[in-house]
Amino acid sequence: MTDKPCVGFHPHTESKITVWGFPPTELINHKGEVVKGNKPVNTAAFAIHFQLHQTRPDVNAVAHAHSLYGKTWSTLGRLLDPLTQDACAFYEDHVLFDDYTGVVLNIEEGKRIATTLEKKKAIILRNHGLLTVGNSVDEAAWWFITMERSCQAQLLAEAAGNPVLIEPEIARLTYSQIGSAPIGWLSFQPLYDMIVNQEPDLLS
Numbered sequence: 001m002t003d004k005p006c007v008g009f010h011p012h013t014e015s016k017i018t019v020w021g022f023p024p025t026e027l028i029n030h031k032g033e034v035v036k037g038n039k040p041v042n043t044a045a046f047a048i049h050f051q052l053h054q055t056r057p058d059v060n061a062v063a064h065a066h067s068l069y070g071k072t073w074s075t076l077g078r079l080l081d082p083l084t085q086d087a088c089a090f091y092e093d094h095v096l097f098d099d100y101t102g103v104v105l106n107i108e109e110g111k112r113i114a115t116t117l118e119k120k121k122a123i124i125l126r127n128h129g130l131l132t133v134g135n136s137v138d139e140a141a142w143w144f145i146t147m148e149r150s151c152q153a154q155l156l157a158e159a160a161g162n163p164v165l166i167e168p169e170i171a172r173l174t175y176s177q178i179g180s181a182p183i184g185w186l187s188f189q190p191l192y193d194m195i196v197n198q199e200p201d202l203l204s
């Protein structure tokens, strides 16, 4: 999980659960105990991510941030519509967590979010923001980035007029073309290369 851009691509094998941000690199176990580093962990992040990893063994990475368009869209309490080709990556593959009870600090709240997510790739946390998952950090990061942009696109389109929705069967077809895990991973590679070129010490 990342709290800062361009942080979080270090290979790690000790645990699926890694908390970055404040502090930037800490590795924790499934009890929330620090096993690498000596600084406090992000309790809210652990409460959400731990339960997701527990209930979704296929998930190796979770992306969550309070990005501007994602958190703005989350206040509407709505799923994204299939307005664009890119938004079809989430067609029938994201859910709404229609509740907000303050900062998620306990495991039970994380469990409710994980239960709501089911087998989907993304969840809109009402009045909070977006959360995406993936088999790899690359995939989870790409879904987050393109979902954030899809929120921006729908906000812009609805502010400008009455956008035309892609028809369900076409949205499903498009989903089958761009919504898979390999495509998510692949789509992130140009960004990964750019980040590594700009910040080569990332890999050190």
Ligand SMILES: [Zn+2]
Pocket (backbone or CB within 6 Å): 064, 065, 066, 128, 129
């Ligand atoms: Zn959050």
